[in-house]
Amino acid sequence: MKPIQPMEPMPPSMLARLKNNKIIQAWLVLILAICFGSSLAGIQLTLGPRIEQNKINETREKVPELVLGAAHARQLAEEQKALEIQPQSVAVTKNGRQTAYSVLEARDPAKGRLGWVVKTGGQGYADKIELLLGLDPAAEKVSGIFVLEQKETPGLGNKITDEDWRSQFIGKETDRPLEVVKDTADKETEISAITGATISSRAVTTIVNTAVADLKGKLAAQ
Amino acid sequence: MPDQPTSAERFIQGILPENPVYRQLLGLCPTLAVTNGMQAAITMSGAVLFVLFCANVIVSLIRNLLKPHLRIVIFTLTIATFVTIADRFLAAYLYQMSKVLGPYIPLIIVNCIIICRCEVCASKQNVVAAGADAIGQSIGFALALSSIAAVREILGTGHFFGIRVLPEVWPDWVVMVLPPGAFLTFGLLLGLINWYGTYRAEKAERG
Numbered sequence: 001m002k003p004i005q006p007m008e009p010m011p012p013s014m015l016a017r018l019k020n021n022k023i024i025q026a027w028l029v030l031i032l033a034i035c036f037g038s039s040l041a042g043i044q045l046t047l048g049p050r051i052e053q054n055k056i057n058e059t060r061e062k063v064p065e066l067v068l069g070a071a072h073a074r075q076l077a078e079e080q081k082a083l084e085i086q087p088q089s090v091a092v093t094k095n096g097r098q099t100a101y102s103v104l105e106a107r108d109p110a111k112g113r114l115g116w117v118v119k120t121g122g123q124g125y126a127d128k129i130e131l132l133l134g135l136d137p138a139a140e141k142v143s144g145i146f147v148l149e150q151k152e153t154p155g156l157g158n159k160i161t162d163e164d165w166r167s168q169f170i171g172k173e174t175d176r177p178l179e180v181v182k183d184t185a186d187k188e189t190e191i192s193a194i195t196g197a198t199i200s201s202r203a204v205t206t207i208v209n210t211a212v213a214d215l216k217g218k219l220a221a222q
Numbered sequence: 223m224p225d226q227p228t229s230a231e232r233f234i235q236g237i238l239p240e241n242p243v244y245r246q247l248l249g250l251c252p253t254l255a256v257t258n259g260m261q262a263a264i265t266m267s268g269a270v271l272f273v274l275f276c277a278n279v280i281v282s283l284i285r286n287l288l289k290p291h292l293r294i295v296i297f298t299l300t301i302a303t304f305v306t307i308a309d310r311f312l313a314a315y316l317y318q319m320s321k322v323l324g325p326y327i328p329l330i331i332v333n334c335i336i337i338c339r340c341e342v343c344a345s346k347q348n349v350v351a352a353g354a355d356a357i358g359q360s361i362g363f364a365l366a367l368s369s370i371a372a373v374r375e376i377l378g379t380g381h382f383f384g385i386r387v388l389p390e391v392w393p394d395w396v397v398m399v400l401p402p403g404a405f406l407t408f409g410l411l412l413g414l415i416n417w418y419g420t421y422r423a424e425k426a427e428r429g
Binding site for chain 1: 258284287288289292295296299300302303306307310311313314315317321324394396399400
């Protein structure tokens with residue numbers, strides 16, 4: 001007697017195959033992804049311009065203070081006068097690589113150019129530091145700096161945002177690089193470091209030096 | 223299915239008996255990271271309330287369509303959407319605050335409190351219970367965050383909500399606003415709450 005052959009398994013029906021299809025099982029995931037994706041696109045379209053504007057405003061608000069000094073800027077705000085601000089991008093080729101600085105030119109409608117504000121940045125102690133650097137019309141002197149973004153150690157490195165420390169930079173000449181010293185700065189080119197935060201202080205000074213070196217010639221020529 | 227707590231029970235439980243931070247020890251990343259000031263702590267709690275509420279409601283609405291092996295994907299998808307909305311909103315209307323909170327808003331996506339609530343409550347109960355649960359848990363989270371932030375901000379900077387509360391002679395304990403301060407404060411407060419819980423339980427036992 002012949003042994004009974006085991007039966008061939010029945011081919012799964014169309015419906016069963018569809019039910020086991022991984023893509024079809026995930027229909028809810030796909031539909032939700034489409035719904036959520038489009039609603040996020042909508043949100044981005046509505047809020048995107050506002051967020052961009054916030055970023056630009058943050059820079060622009062600081063221009064009078066950086067170019068004219070805090071006291072003069074306050075006076076200007078009281079008189080409700082505004083400066084003309086013309087943004088431009090200055091390309092710099094360094095070590096064969098091209099980088100672009102975003103530069104704002106501050107003009108008084110009557111008196112012409114008042115100064116420059118350069119947006120720049122570099123590595124700090126903890127994370128990137130972003131700075132605004134104010135220069136006089138001929139780019140010969142620093143007229144102020146402002147820290148836009150930093151994540152330095154609270155209580156030590158984050159003192160780079162204090163006005164007391166930042167004001168050291170005001171009036172420094174730009175023809176020689178600035179140096180950080182640990183005790184009181186007595187020479188024209190010296191910046192005194194924040195106690196316990198020499199690296200943060202040095203980082204800010206290096207960022208200023210680099211931007212000045214890159215842009216001094218180009219801005220003075222304009 | 224075992225009996226699920228009612229909406230009111232869900233709401234009450236989230237605040238203290240099952241406080242997400244002090245009782246479940248969930249969501250500790252923002253708890254430690256953004257509690258060096260009251261404003262940041264409150265904004266963070268607000269963002270978590272929004273995300274948790276929306277995620278819980280959506281998950282509860284689609285709970286009968288969930289497949290067991292795909293549920294986590296759907297939870298994450300829902301949470302990520304609302305976190306992105308919260309993040310964009312903060313950047314548009316509270317720009318300075320969104321810079322202070324930095325990456326911790328996007329990190330709400332991986333906040334265990336939310337995925338835990340979706341799993342434990344929203345995927346099993348109706349919308350009302352899920353909503354009540356979300357609000358209860360968020361209030362619990364806000365209480366925990368603000369208790370830690372109050373201690374850290376007052377001792378570390380002498381300020382509360384940016385207003386000076388301690389006399390100028392107070393030597394600011396900078397360590398309190400630094401990361402170690404978060405661990406110290408959280409540990410001590412957690413210990414205190416556990417001690418108080420045990421003390422009450424013992425007292426109730428003795429009558």
